Amino acid sequence: MKTGKKTAIIISILIVLGGIGYLVFGNFGKNLIYFVTPSEVVAFAPEQYGKKVRVAGLVVKESLKVVPNTLRLTFDLTDGAEKIPVAFEGVPPDLFKEGQGAVVEGFWDADRTFHSHMIMAKHSEDYMPIEMKKAGGALPKKDFFKTLKVE
Amino acid sequence: MVVSRLIAKLQRYEGWFGVAAGLLIMVGLYMGLVTSSPDYYQGEVVRIMYIHVPAAQSAMFAYTVLFGGSLWYLWKRDPVVDNVSHAAAGIGIFFTLIALITGSIWAKPTWNTWWTWDPRLISFAIMLLILVGYLMLRTFLEDKEKEATYAAILAIVGFIDLPIIHFSVEWWRTLHQPLSISTRGVAIARDMLIPLLLMSIGFYLLFAYMLMVRTQMLYLQHLLEAKRGRMLSKVHL
Amino acid sequence: MKWFYIRWGGVLIIAAIIGVLGIQRYYRDVTAISPDRLLHDQPTQTVRVLGRVEAGSIVKEGEGGPVAFQLSGQGATVSVRYLGEASENLRDLKTLVMVGKWNPTTHIFEAEKTSLMPNYGFVTAAYLISLLPMGIFLFNMERKVALLYILIKEEKVYQPEEPLENR
Numbered sequence: 345m346k347t348g349k350k351t352a353i354i355i356s357i358l359i360v361l362g363g364i365g366y367l368v369f370g371n372f373g374k375n376l377i378y379f380v381t382p383s384e385v386v387a388f389a390p391e392q393y394g395k396k397v398r399v400a401g402l403v404v405k406e407s408l409k410v411v412p413n414t415l416r417l418t419f420d421l422t423d424g425a426e427k428i429p430v431a432f433e434g435v436p437p438d439l440f441k442e443g444q445g446a447v448v449e450g451f452w453d454a455d456r457t458f459h460s461h462m463i464m465a466k467h468s469e470d471y472m473p474i475e476m477k478k479a480g481g482a483l484p485k486k487d488f489f490k491t492l493k494v495e
Numbered sequence: 496m497v498v499s500r501l502i503a504k505l506q507r508y509e510g511w512f513g514v515a516a517g518l519l520i521m522v523g524l525y526m527g528l529v530t531s532s533p534d535y536y537q538g539e540v541v542r543i544m545y546i547h548v549p550a551a552q553s554a555m556f557a558y559t560v561l562f563g564g565s566l567w568y569l570w571k572r573d574p575v576v577d578n579v580s581h582a583a584a585g586i587g588i589f590f591t592l593i594a595l596i597t598g599s600i601w602a603k604p605t606w607n608t609w610w611t612w613d614p615r616l617i618s619f620a621i622m623l624l625i626l627v628g629y630l631m632l633r634t635f636l637e638d639k640e641k642e643a644t645y646a647a648i649l650a651i652v653g654f655i656d657l658p659i660i661h662f663s664v665e666w667w668r669t670l671h672q673p674l675s676i677s678t679r680g681v682a683i684a685r686d687m688l689i690p691l692l693l694m695s696i697g698f699y700l701l702f703a704y705m706l707m708v709r710t711q712m713l714y715l716q717h718l719l720e721a722k723r724g725r726m727l728s729k730v731h732l
Numbered sequence: 733m734k735w736f737y738i739r740w741g742g743v744l745i746i747a748a749i750i751g752v753l754g755i756q757r758y759y760r761d762v763t764a765i766s767p768d769r770l771l772h773d774q775p776t777q778t779v780r781v782l783g784r785v786e787a788g789s790i791v792k793e794g795e796g797g798p799v800a801f802q803l804s805g806q807g808a809t810v811s812v813r814y815l816g817e818a819s820e821n822l823r824d825l826k827t828l829v830m831v832g833k834w835n836p837t838t839h840i841f842e843a844e845k846t847s848l849m850p851n852y853g854f855v856t857a858a859y860l861i862s863l864l865p866m867g868i869f870l871f872n873m874e875r876k877v878a879l880l881y882i883l884i885k886e887e888k889v890y891q892p893e894e895p896l897e898n899r
Binding site: 468 | 620669
């Protein structure tokens with residue numbers, strides 16, 4: 345085997361192993377806790393204030409308020425046990441609405457508000473036509489709060 | 496002459512798989528893209544499901560075939576079985592990429608991000624990297640038998656990722672939605688389930704067809720190489 | 733090789749027919765214009781207008797009655813009066829499609845239907861990105877196999893028990 349080929353082999357094996365290692369030990373480990381829940385946020389110690397985290401919960405019905413002619417809005421996020429206020433600035437995603445799941449990225453601060461610039465919609469695993477939903481149809485799906493795995 | 500009989504069989508029956516896959520996918524596409532209804536929550540983007548889910552399922556099925564073939568190869572040392580595993584890996588990587596790309600296109604309008612470090616997404620990306628590693632390994636070594644053995648071991652070790660992919664959405668906190676078809680029942684309305692099933696079966700058949708074609712391709716390549724005297728050792732004629 | 737090319741020619745023709753039908757359907761049913769185009773063209777027929785609901789602009793005229801709001805997009809804003817049945821899609825900062833007619837005297841867009849944002853762009857992209865490479869991948873693989881069979885027959889490596897199908 346030529347030396348050039350050998351080097352190429354070693355480099356590419358290292359790249360693949362490095363990639364897998366990075367995913368498994370770097371991201372997977374960290375992201376086994378992909379998000380925290382409002383209950384955990386409420387229990388944050390002061391040194392966790394201002395640190396970037398993701399929080400998932402249900403957007404509480406009738407809690408969404410927009411500031412007219414701005415891109416600022418506030419709403420409450422709940423995991424069934426606790427509720428936290430979120431202050432968001434930006435255009436919320438298309439699927440973001442009250443009574444639906446959302447993952448917000450941002451930080452919890454001493455003003456006991458979660459500040460965010462990024463909302464991701466967390467949709468459930470049921471799929472049905474609009475007419476069926478309007479007619480009150482329901483499919484067997486996991487309870488949303490259970491998908492948050494609140495301890 | 497078991498091998499040439501297998502190749503003759505593949506030749507004879509592959510057409511049926513190809514035609515059946517083509518028909519099912521065409522009907523599935525028509526139902527999925529035209530006649531099925533938009534979802535109550537996601538709207539039209541739900542239609543991406545009809546290609547994303549079958550591609551992901553076929554990718555995982557391809558890996559399962561690779562796993563089975565690798566075990567069989569280590570046991571029986573049949574080079575044609577090795578060709579089958581090698582072919583499954585090549586097709587598997589293709590379906591894995593399709594699943595990842597369509598998933599990303601689906602994620603943008605539904606989740607509001609192209610990619611996020613969610614356990615389901617990470618475990619799926621690991622499968623892609625394992626397959627890349629597998630195919631790289633298959634090009635490096637001069638000794639074809641050693642190459643096949645190492646590759647088979649890698650494939651068997653990597654199989655651990657499959658249950659992780661499948662259950663990641665149930666075990667951990669993920670942005671990805673939980674399983675729609677599980678012990679809880681089926682959470683997809685019939686209107687949407689039919690095109691999804693058609694596409695799924697179509698993709699499995701397409702995978703089988705591709706596997707037949709690719710196995711022949713690899714087998715013939717080895718045959719030709721052997722004939723040309725580069726690696727006479729392990730092809731039984 | 734003849735059958736191989738005929739087969740793939742057939743696949744190509746079917747794909748082309750499906751593509752043309754799809755494009756026709758798209759232009760008939762799901763294209764939408766921006767508020768900017770609406771103000772500029774002032775069309776008289778029913779049109780679909782895509783825009784974002786301005787924050788805090790929604791005014792309800794009684795329960796279940798018409799809803800007035802501002803829809804903006806491409807730097808222009810139009811006043812919309814929505815007469816259809818109540819829709820939960822109608823909310824602040826939501827991007828959606830309003831189906832209706834432009835009233836040139838009142839300068840209000842009178843909508844009778846809402847529809848979600850046509851995400852056909854994403855759907856089309858997903859299908860094209862998967863199906864096109866899949867076709868090319870399969871074509872290359874089959875072509876290679878057909879060529880290999882020819883090559884092997886010529887080199888007389890392999891004498892099959894049963895005659896190989898003429899590819």
